[in-house]
Amino acid sequence: xxxxxxxxxxxxxxxxxxxxxxxxxxxxxxxxxxxxxxxxxxxxxxxxxxxxxxxxxxxxxxxxxxxxxxxxxxxxxxxxxxxxxxxxxxxxxxxxxxxxxxxxxxxxxxxxxxxxxxxxxxxxxxxxxxxxxxxxxxxxxxxxxxxxxxxxxxxxxxxxxxxxxxxxxxxxxxxxxxxxxxxxxxxxxxxxxxxxxxxxxxxxxxxxxxxxxxxxxxxxxxxxxxxxxxxxxxx
Amino acid sequence: xxxxxxxxxxxxxxxxxxxxxxxxxxxxxxxxxxxxxxxxxxxxxxxxxxxxxxxxxxxxxxxxxxxxxxxxxxxxxxxxxxxxxxxxxxxxxxxxxxxxxxxxxxxxxxxxxxxxxxxxxxxxxxxxxxxxxxxxxxxxxxxxxxxxxxxxxxxxxxxxxxxxxxxxxxxxxxxxxxxxxxxxxxxxxxxxxxxxxxxxxxxxxxxxxxxxxxxxxxxxxxxxxxxxxxxxxxxxxxxxxxxxxxxxxxxxxxxxxxxxxxxxxxxxxxxxxxxxxxxxxxxxxxxxxxxxxxxxxxxxxxxxxxxxxxxxxxxxxxxxxxxxxxxxxxxxxxxxxxxxxxxxxxxxxxxxxxxxxxxxxxxxxxxxxxxxxxxxxxxxxxxxxxxxxxxxxxxxxxxxxxxxxxxxxxxxxxxxxxxxxxxxxxxxxxxxxxxxxxxxxxxxxxxxxxxxxxxxxxxxxxxxxxxxxxxxxxxxxxxxxxxxxxxxxxxxxxxxxxxxxxxxxxxxxxxxxxxxxxxxxxxxxxxxxxxxxxxxxxxxxxxxxxxxxxxxxxxxxxxxxxxxxxxxxxxxxxxxxxxxxxxxxxxxxxxxxxxxxxxxxxxxxxxxxxxxxxxxxxxxxxxxxxxxxxxxxxxxxxxxxxxxxxxxxxxxxxxxxxxxxxxxxxxxxxxxxxxxxxxxxxxxxxxxxxxxxxxxxxxxxxxxxxxxxxxxxxxxxxxxxxxxxxxxxxxxxxxxxxxxxxxxxxx
Numbered sequence: 001x002x003x004x005x006x007x008x009x010x011x012x013x014x015x016x017x018x019x020x021x022x023x024x025x026x027x028x029x030x031x032x033x034x035x036x037x038x039x040x041x042x043x044x045x046x047x048x049x050x051x052x053x054x055x056x057x058x059x060x061x062x063x064x065x066x067x068x069x070x071x072x073x074x075x076x077x078x079x080x081x082x083x084x085x086x087x088x089x090x091x092x093x094x095x096x097x098x099x100x101x102x103x104x105x106x107x108x109x110x111x112x113x114x115x116x117x118x119x120x121x122x123x124x125x126x127x128x129x130x131x132x133x134x135x136x137x138x139x140x141x142x143x144x145x146x147x148x149x150x151x152x153x154x155x156x157x158x159x160x161x162x163x164x165x166x167x168x169x170x171x172x173x174x175x176x177x178x179x180x181x182x183x184x185x186x187x188x189x190x191x192x193x194x195x196x197x198x199x200x201x202x203x204x205x206x207x208x209x210x211x212x213x214x215x216x217x218x219x220x221x222x223x224x225x226x227x228x229x230x231x232x233x234x235x
Numbered sequence: 236x237x238x239x240x241x242x243x244x245x246x247x248x249x250x251x252x253x254x255x256x257x258x259x260x261x262x263x264x265x266x267x268x269x270x271x272x273x274x275x276x277x278x279x280x281x282x283x284x285x286x287x288x289x290x291x292x293x294x295x296x297x298x299x300x301x302x303x304x305x306x307x308x309x310x311x312x313x314x315x316x317x318x319x320x321x322x323x324x325x326x327x328x329x330x331x332x333x334x335x336x337x338x339x340x341x342x343x344x345x346x347x348x349x350x351x352x353x354x355x356x357x358x359x360x361x362x363x364x365x366x367x368x369x370x371x372x373x374x375x376x377x378x379x380x381x382x383x384x385x386x387x388x389x390x391x392x393x394x395x396x397x398x399x400x401x402x403x404x405x406x407x408x409x410x411x412x413x414x415x416x417x418x419x420x421x422x423x424x425x426x427x428x429x430x431x432x433x434x435x436x437x438x439x440x441x442x443x444x445x446x447x448x449x450x451x452x453x454x455x456x457x458x459x460x461x462x463x464x465x466x467x468x469x470x471x472x473x474x475x476x477x478x479x480x481x482x483x484x485x486x487x488x489x490x491x492x493x494x495x496x497x498x499x500x501x502x503x504x505x506x507x508x509x510x511x512x513x514x515x516x517x518x519x520x521x522x523x524x525x526x527x528x529x530x531x532x533x534x535x536x537x538x539x540x541x542x543x544x545x546x547x548x549x550x551x552x553x554x555x556x557x558x559x560x561x562x563x564x565x566x567x568x569x570x571x572x573x574x575x576x577x578x579x580x581x582x583x584x585x586x587x588x589x590x591x592x593x594x595x596x597x598x599x600x601x602x603x604x605x606x607x608x609x610x611x612x613x614x615x616x617x618x619x620x621x622x623x624x625x626x627x628x629x630x631x632x633x634x635x636x637x638x639x640x641x642x643x644x645x646x647x648x649x650x651x652x653x654x655x656x657x658x659x660x661x662x663x664x665x666x667x668x669x670x671x672x673x674x675x676x677x678x679x680x681x682x683x684x685x686x687x688x689x690x691x692x693x694x695x696x697x698x699x700x701x702x703x704x705x706x707x708x709x710x711x712x713x714x715x716x717x718x719x720x721x722x723x724x725x726x727x728x729x730x731x732x733x734x735x736x737x738x739x740x741x742x743x744x745x746x747x748x749x750x751x752x753x754x755x756x757x758x759x760x761x762x763x764x765x766x767x768x769x770x771x772x773x774x775x776x777x778x779x780x781x782x783x784x785x786x787x788x789x790x791x792x793x794x795x796x797x798x799x800x801x802x803x804x805x806x807x808x809x810x811x812x813x814x815x816x817x818x819x820x821x822x823x824x825x826x827x828x829x830x831x832x833x834x835x836x837x838x839x840x841x842x843x844x845x846x847x848x849x850x851x852x853x854x855x856x857x858x859x860x861x862x863x864x865x866x867x868x869x870x871x872x873x874x875x876x877x878x879x880x881x882x883x884x885x886x887x888x889x890x891x892x893x894x895x896x897x898x899x900x901x902x903x904x905x906x907x908x909x910x911x912x913x914x915x916x917x918x919x920x921x922x923x924x925x926x927x928x929x930x931x932x933x934x935x936x937x938x939x940x941x942x943x944x945x946x947x948x949x950x951x952x953x954x955x956x957x958x959x960x961x962x963x964x965x966x967x968x969x970x971x972x973x974x975x976x977x978x979x980x981x982x
Contacts, residue, residue: 009486009570010479012395016668019685049666051393054479110388112663114673139673141392141663206665211683211802213674 001225004032004042006072006088008063013049013086013205020205021046025221037067044081044228045072047088049141049203059102059144060090069095081125081228082197086142089189089199097197098190099157100149105142106182112141114214115180117188117202118168121161124191125198129223135172136165136216138202140180145201147183147190157190164189165200195227239269249276255610262602270588270596273540274603277506278513281774284609287740288772291753299766301729303425307605310351310431310502311421312768314730316798318687321425323357326365326418326695326734326794328773332474333415337382341415342390342476343548348419349394350502353485354551356429356492357421360667361399361682362391364417365695365734365792366658368403369410369778371650371974376405379413380658380975386476387417388661393478394485397670398662399680402695405650408703408788411778416734418794420682420693427492432499433512433554434519438580441563442508443572444484444550446531450474452544480549480572487570488551494566496559498580503550509543509603511552512586516600517607522585525578527595539588539595554580619744621841625704628842630827635905636836640957642909643880645836647963652831652877653970675807676889677724678873681799690805692726692797698876699788704829705844706751706789707758712844712913713793714759715852716875721797722856723871723916725804725863728763732794733770738786740774748789756791762853765795806863808872809889810919815869815945817894818928819879821855821915822938825902831877832909846912855914858937867928868918878909880952882917883942884963887950893960895951896943908952919945 003021007014014031022029030040034052039045052063063069069091076082076097084092092098105111116135119127130136149157157163165188169178179186181201189200204217239245246256249272259267259275267275281287297306303321304313311325329344345362352359364387369376391398396419433440491497499519501511508530516523527542537545555563560576567574581587586603588596602608636642646652665673671681671690682691696717702709718728733756738745760767776787799805810817827833828842862868874882883894898907906912920928932939943951950957957963 010393010482012393012482012666016666019668023685050395051479051482054393054477056479109385110392110661110663112392112665113660139665141665143389143392203665206668209668209683211685212668212671 001044001228002028002030002042003044003046004030004039005046005048006032006034006068008034008050008052008066010052010054011048011050013203017046017048017205020208020221024208024218025225032068034066034068037071039071039075043232044083045075047082047084047091049086049088052087052091060087060094063091064095073097076197079194079196083224084199085203085205086201089201090144092197092199098192098199099153100147102144103146103148104144105146110143111180112139114139115202116168116170117165118172118174120163120166123161124164124195125224125227126220127164127223128227130219135168135170136219137207137214138204138217139206140202142201145181145183147187149184154185160193162191162193163187164191164198241266241269241272246272249273250280251276255279258610262599262608268596270540270543271598273544274509274596274598277544278509278603279609283506283510284605285772286610287612287614287774288749289605289611290613291750294753295757295767296760297766299730299764302766302768306767306769310355312730312732313428314768314796315425316691317689318684319425321423321428322420322691322796323352323355323423324418324420324732324794324796325351325769326416326732326792327771328734328736329415329417330412330736330773330776333383334412337379338386339475341383341386343474344415344417345387345390346476346478346481346548347504348417349396349481350504350551352419352421353488354429354500354502355423356427356488357423358489359396359419359421360669361420361680361693362396362418363399363680363693363695363794364401365697366401366403367409367414367699367790368405369413370407371405373410376410377975383413383415384658384661390476390478392663394481395666397664397666398659399664399670399672399682399693400695403655403658404699406788408778408785412776412787414736414776414787414790416792418695418732420691420796429492429497429500431501431515432519433515433523433580434521435498435556435580436521436582438498438554438557439560439576440523440525440578440580441553441555441574442530442550442577443553443567443574445477445480445547446533446573447542447545447547447550448533449537449541449545450547452541452546474546474548476548483570483572484549484551487566487572490566491563494562496555496562498554498556500551500553503552505546507543507545513600513603515552515554516586517604522581522583522600523578524581524587525589527588527590529575529577531573531575539590543588614740614746615743616746616750617743618747625841626843628828630825633827633833633837633839635903639904639908642832642836642905643957644966646831646877646881646909647884647967648970649831649835650971650974652881654968655971656968657972657975671805675805676809677805677807678720679724679726679797681724681805688801690799690802692721692724692799693795694720695792695794696720697790697792699790700829700834701844702752702789702791704842706748707755708844708847710752710755710791711759711849712847713791714756714763715913716873717793717795718763718765719856719873719916721795722860723806723808723873724799725806726797726799727860728765728795728797730768730796731760731765732768734792735770735772736776736787736790736792737774738777745786752789752791759849762849804863806868806871808886809870810886810892810945811869813892813945813947815919815921816925817896817942817944818918818920819915819940819942820859820918820937823899823902823907823915823940824912825906826912827906827910830909830911832905848914852914855916855937858935859916862918862931867920867924867931869921870919872917874915874917875911878911880908884967886917887960888964888967891948891960893946893949894943895946897953899940
C-alpha cells in the first residue's frame with residue numbers, strides 16, 4: 001500500500017509517522033509537500049501532527065487552504081482514505097472533512113502524557129481489527145484537543161458508529177476523571193460516515209516501536225492496513 | 236550618530252571602564268565614534284567576552300578521545316558518539332530576561348540554544364532544562380513558574396524537540412532572580428559539521444530569517460537621553476520568540492549541508508550582527524564589509540548601532556561560496572525564509588560597516604573577541620566567614636524526630652522533592668519517537684539512536700545548597716551526580732557542558748564561590764573522564780532579601796552527555812516485582828548536612844556539604860556499571876535529594892509496588908532515611924541472582940547493605956507501616972500543582 005504523508009512547514013511528527021509506516025509497518029511512503037498539488041497516486045493520505053503554519057491563529061486554520069489540501073479534500077470526497085493525527089485531525093475538522101471542532105484544553109495548558117483510550121465502534125478503519133475488551137495506552141501531546149460537536153451531530157455519529165475512541169482508564173472505564181482535555185463524551189477520535197476519513201488526537205505513531213516499550217499504537221496501524229486492503233479488494 | 240561626542244563618560248554609560256576606553260583608543264589609534272564604542276561595549280561585556288571568568292575556565296580539562304570540537308572553538312561542544320555520528324550539545328542561561336518577562340524570556344532561551352546546535356549542522360534531538368525559583372508561597376514566584384514553563388513548552392513543543400530531563404528547585408535565594416538554564420542536544424554525521432567561520436575573499440554574506448528590530452538592545456546601557464533627541468522609549472529590552480520561524484531555519488539548514496555551498500554559519504544571539512560577524516571573521520582570519528542598509532528591518536529609524544546590536548530572534552549569518560548563491564537561495568525560498576546579502580568577505584582583519592554609503596564603523600575583528608583583544612581580568616577572591624561557620628554544624632544539636640512518618644510526608648510534599656509532573660506534562664516529551672524513558676524511566680534521559688545498538692544518555696544536575704555550603708565539594712557532587720545518573724541508566728559518561736550562575740564577580744566572596752566551583756568541577760571531570768566542552772557563564776544574579784542585596788545560591792549546573800553502548804543494558808529506576816531484594820550500594824554515613832530534611836524540616840540553613848569522597852564515588856560507579864553489564868540488577872536509582880527514603884519511594888511508584896526495609900542500628904534513623912551522604916545507589920536484585928550479586932560485591936570490596944525487599948503495595952520501615960504506595964503517590968503527584976495553582980485539579 002502506498003502512503004503519502006503531507007509535510008507542512010511546521011509539521012513535526014511527519015518523520016515519526018514516516019518511520020512507523022516505512023520501517024515498522026513496511027509500507028511504501030512518499031512525502032507530499034504542502035506547496036505541491038500532486039498526490040502521486042497514493043492509496044492513503046496521512047496528515048501528521050505539529051504546528052502546520054505555526055498555528056498562531058488557530059490550530060489547522062491555515063493549513064486547509066494550502067495547495068496540497070485542495071487535492072486532499074478532492075481525494076477524500078472521491079472516497080480516498082485520509083488519516084489525521086493531532087494537528088492532522090484539527091486540519092480535517094477545519095477543512096470540514098470531519099464534523100466538530102477542537103478547542104483549547106479545559107486546563108488551558110498544553111498536555112503531553114500517556115493516556116488510555118477504548119474503541120467505541122467496531123466498524124472504523126483503526127478499530128475494526130483491534131483486539132476486543134481492552135484499553136490502549138497511547139500518548140497525547142496537544143494544547144487544543146478538546147473535541148466538541150453539537151448534540152445532533154453526536155447522536156448521528158453514535159448511530160453511524162463514527163466514534164472511534166474515547167478516553168478511559170487503564171481498565172477501559174470511561175469517566176470525567178480520565179478525560180485529559182474536557183472533550184465532549186470523552187471523544188478522542190472519530191471517522192466520517194463513509195469510513196474513509198478519520199482522525200484522532202492521541203498519537204499511535206508514538207506507540208509503535210518495540211524499543212520505546214509500548215506497541216499499542218501498532219495494533220491500530222495493523223487494523224487500518226487490513227481494513228483498507230479489504231475495501232480496495234472489494235472495490 | 237557619529238556626531239555624538241564620545242569621551243570616557245560616554246564609555247562609562249555604556250558599561251566600559253576608563254581603562255577599557257583607553258585600550259580601545261590604543262587599538263584604533265584614535266577616539267572611537269559612538270557606533271564603534273557601542274560595538275566594544277557589547278563585545279567586551281561580561282556576556283560576550285567572559286572577561287572575568289575565562290582565566291579560570293581555561294583551567295578545566297578540555298581534551299579527550301571523543302572530543303571533536305574543543306571548548307570555545309565552535310558554538311557548542313562536539314563529541315564522537317560512534318556509528319559515524321557526532322553529538323553537539325550545550326547549556327545556556329536566560330536568567331535575566333526571565334526575571335522580567337518569564338514567558339518570552341524562557342521561550343527565547345530555548346530558541347537560542349537550539350540555534351547554537353542546528354547552525355552547526357546538527358538536528359536537535361533532545362532538550363533539558365534546569366530551573367530555579369524562589370519561595371512558592373509568593374505570588375510573583377507562581378507567576379514566574381507558570382510563565383517560564385509555558386514559555387519553554389510553547390516554544391519547544393512547536394519547534395518539535397522533546398524535553399528529556401530536567402530539574403526544578405526552589406529556594407528563597409532565587410526570589411528576585413530565577414535561573415532558567417536550557418540545554419539542547421543534537422546529532423550530526425561526522426563529516427557534515429558546519430563551522431562558525433568566515434573566509435574567502437569576495438564570498439557573499441547573508442542574513443537569514445526574521446527581520447531586525449529594536450528588540451533586545453540593552454535598555455539599561457543605552458540610556459535614552461544620551462542617545463537620541465527623539466525618544467528611545469520604544470526600545471524594548473526583551474526579545475520575542477517565533478518557534479515557527481525557528482523550525483523553518485532548522486529544516487533549511489539541514490538542506491543547506493549537502494549542497495556544500497556554505498562556508499560557515501552562526502546563530503545571531505547576544506550582541507546580534509556584530510557578534511556573529513566578528514567571531515566568524517576572527518576565526519577565519521578575514522575581514523568583512525557589511526552594508527547595514529541591506530539588513531531587512533522591521534522598524535523605521537533604526538540607527539546603525541541599533542542594527543548592529545539588535546538581538547532580534549531567529550536570525551543567522553551565513554557565508555556562502557561565491558557562485559553558489561542560487562543554490563542556497565532556492566532552499567530559503569522553498570521554506571519561505573527571508574534572506575538578504577548584506578556584505579562580503581574581505582582580506583585583512585577589519586570589519587567595515589557602511590550605512591547609506593558612509594563608513595560608520597571600522598574595527599579589527601580580532602580586537603573584539605575572546606582570545607583576541609577582549610580584556611581578561613583576574614578578580615580578587617576571599618573566603619567568606621560563613622564557610623567556616625557552616626562547618627561547625629553538629630548533628631547532635633538536632634533532636635531526632637519521634638515520628639519519622641511525618642518527616643517522610645513533609646518531604647514527599649516539598650516542592651523540591653514532589654513530582655514535577657505539573658511542569659513536564661506541559662512539555663512534549665515524546666515527539667521524535669526516540670525517548671526511551673517514557674515507558675522505562677531512568678535516572679538519565681535516554682535517546683534512542685534508531686538503527687544502531689546505542690542510545691544517548693543525558694542529565695542536568697546541581698544541588699546549589701551543597702555548592703553554597705562548599706563550592707568545591709558541592710560542584711564535585713554536581714558532576715558526580717550527573718555521572719551517577721548516567722551510570723544508573725546503563726550509560727557511560729562522555730563529556731559535560733556547564734552553566735555557571737553566580738552573583739556579582741566584583742564581590743570577592745562571590746568570586747571565591749566561582750573559583751571553588753571551577754576547582755571542584757575540574758577535579759571531578761578529570762576523575763570521571765568527562766572533559767568540559769563549553770557552556771555559559773551568568774554573573775550578576777542577585778536577589779533582594781530583607782532589604783539586602785544577596786547573590787543567589789552559587790549554581791554551576793552540569794549538563795552531562797553519556798552513551799549507552801548496548802540498548803539492552805538500559806536500566807530503569809523502577810522496581811520490577813515483589814520479592815526482589817533491595818540493596819544499597821555505597822556506604823551510608825551518620826550525616827544530615829545540607830539535606831532537604833535538615834534545611835526545610837529543621838530549618839537549619841548552616842551546615843557543610845554532605846559527605847562526599849571522589850574516589851569512593853568513582854569506585855562505586857565503576858562497580859555499578861559492571862553489575863549492569865552482567866545483568867545482575869533489575870533496577871538502579873541514585874540516592875540524592877531527600878535521601879534514601881525518597882529514592883525507594885521513587886523506585887516503587889512507577890509500578891505501584893511497596894517496600895519493606897530495616898535501618899542500620901549504627902546510624903541514626905533520620906540520617907539513614909533522609910540524610911544525603913553521597914555515593915549511594917539503590918538496586919534491586921531478583922532472587923535468582925542474589926548470590927551472584929553478593930559474591931561480586933564482596934570480591935570487589937564495594938560496601939553495600941541489604942535493605943529489604945519489594946512488596947506488593949505497602950511501605951514498611953523497621954516493621955512500622957508508612958502507608959500504601961497508592962496513597963503516598965497521590966500526595967507526591969499532586970503536591971506541586973496544589974502549591975502552584977492553589978488547587979488540586981486532579982481530584
